[in-house]
Amino acid sequence: MRGATHGGDVYAAARESGRDVRDLLDFSASINPLGPSPAARRTIARANELLCHYPDPACWELRQALATFWHRSPEEFLIGNGSTELIHLLPEALRIRHLLVMGPTFSEYASAMARVGGQTSSVMAARADGYRPPLEQVLEDLAKFRNKRNNTNPVDAVMLCNPNSPTGQACDAAMVRKLARQVARLGQWCLVDETFAEYCEQASIVPEELPARTLVLRSFTKFYGLPGLRVGYVVANPRIITRIKSQQPPWSVNMLAQRAAQAALQDSRHSRRSLRFMEQERARLVNGLERLPGCSLFPSAANFLLMELPARLKATRVVSVLRRQGLLIRDCSQVPGLNDRSIRLAVRSRADNDRLVRSLSEILGKSGA
Ligand SMILES: Cc1ncc(COP(=O)(O)O)c(C=O)c1O
Structure with a gap:
């Protein structure tokens, strides 16, 4: 099997970009956006x-x-x-x-x-x-x-x-x-x-x-x-x-x-809130991503979405453009069984998700996709 890297290495991304970890938006590890209880x-x-x-x-x-x-x-x-x-x-x-x-x-x-x-x-x-x-x-x-x-x-x-x-x-x-x-x-x-x-x-x-x-x-x-x-x-x-x-x-x-x-x-109260939030916010993010031209989204029961970029765009390229903006997403092009346009996006807060959709939309616009 080919190796595939994990998401969530915010410390390496911070060192590499000279940013503080707190200034990064990590969509590469899928963690409850409401945080711990x-x-x-x-x-x-x-x-x-x-x-x-x-x-x-x-x-x-x-x-x-x-x-x-x-x-x-x-x-x-x-x-x-x-x-x-x-x-x-x-x-x-x-x-x-x-x-x-x-x-x-x-x-x-x-x-x-x-x-x-x-x-x-x-x-x-x-x-x-x-x-x-x-x-x-x-x-x-x-x-x-x-x-x-x-x-x-x-x-x-x-x-x-x-x-x-x-x-x-x-x-x-x-x-x-x-x-x-x-x-x-x-x-x-x-x-x-x-x-x-x-x-x-x-x-x-x-x-x-x-x-x-x-x-x-x-x-x-x-x-x-x-x-x-x-x-x-x-x-x-x-x-x-x-x-x-x-x-x-x-x-x-x-x-x-x-x-x-x-x-x-x-803490069952926090668990209930977290579930409700995810159901609503995942649907909202799906809605935003579905408007991006040429992308395919796959149905998800979890707190992340698998997406395929349009034909001319490679995952690796989009991942690195977003990374320069402080947005980390998961490059799935090396996952055996997926193609080189596959990315995984965690569902985060409303504001963070909107920022991601805006950035993706700009990248797709510039690429002419
Ligand atoms: C499917 C799956 N299983 C297990 C793990 C490992 O989780 P942890 O070691 O943090 O409990 C991960 C982490 O990304 C995962 O995606």
């Missing part, structure tokens, strides 16, 4: 006494809070230093040597496999289908992938990002469960990354019993707006949790992160 901010402001002890290695209170939130047992949760840490623990913990991903998707799954010398294969969603995740095709192909694929190792795990990044499409929870049951019957792992699922909770499989050999990844980065603290978690059967935990370095999750995540989870 006020309760999480207050927790951090009062957190002095948390600094002079090691963090709780069991993340006990946060796991209790998650258990209450999801009506599950605390033993079914493992907290990580962002879901990225957990993604990187899985190949070793579950002895995955060959992962099948539904692309185009997040690059970290393949990176985690590469780190352990494993292999990643993809079933790609089709542009003609609006990049709808190819679940049915995976269901059909599973046995084939299990036996032999191009004379390589049998597949031992399937990864689905739901809703998917960077395409934004979500699969129905019933379909995901069906896939997971089929994957389990073949003795494979089913890994479901629900990092953006707070924006379409009906697509989540966490509220019900998980099929055997199924793991779900969640994060406090996006919806809860805490990217700098690094908190994610995995939900799975306690025996699987113990296996992953045994691979995790001690004290991975600091105490500010544990307490702020707990406060954020319990």
